[in-house]
Amino acid sequence: MLKEFKEFALRGNVLDLAVGVIIGAAFGKIVTSLVNDIIMPLIGLLLAGIDFKDLSFTVGKATVLYGSFIQTIVDFLIVAFSIFLFVRFFNRFKRKEEEKVEEEMAVLSKEEEILTEIRDLLKAEAVKERS
Numbered sequence: 001m002l003k004e005f006k007e008f009a010l011r012g013n014v015l016d017l018a019v020g021v022i023i024g025a026a027f028g029k030i031v032t033s034l035v036n037d038i039i040m041p042l043i044g045l046l047l048a049g050i051d052f053k054d055l056s057f058t059v060g061k062a063t064v065l066y067g068s069f070i071q072t073i074v075d076f077l078i079v080a081f082s083i084f085l086f087v088r089f090f091n092r093f094k095r096k097e098e099e100k101v102e103e104e105m106a107v108l109s110k111e112e113e114i115l116t117e118i119r120d121l122l123k124a125e126a127v128k129e130r131s
Helices: 002-009 013-045 068-108 110-130
Strands: 057-059 063-064
Touching: 013 068
Parallel strands: none
Antiparallel strands: 057 063
C-alpha cells in the first residue's frame, strides 16, 4: 500500500496539480488585494465616494452585505480574465511549437525522398499498363 501511495503521490500530474493549487492560492490573494485595495476604492471615488465594503441593508435582524458581494464579483471577473489571458497565451505558444514540429516532420529525409520517387514511378507504370 505504501508503494502504491508513493507512485500516486509522485506521479507528474499530482505534483503539477499541487503546484497549480499553491500558485493559484497566491494569485488569488494578489487579485483580492488588487480589487479591495486599488480597484474598488477608485470605483467608489468615481461613484461619489461610495465605500463598497459598507454597502448593506438590514432585513429584520439580518444584515445583507451586498457591497462585499459586488467586490467578490469584481474579484472573480479579474481572476477569470487573467486566467483567460494566460490560457490564450499558453495556447498560442503551444500552437507555434506544434507548427514547428509539423514543419520539421514535413522535411523528408533522403531515404523518404527516394521512396516517394519509387512510389510515384510505380503508380505511373500502373496507370500506363491500364491504358
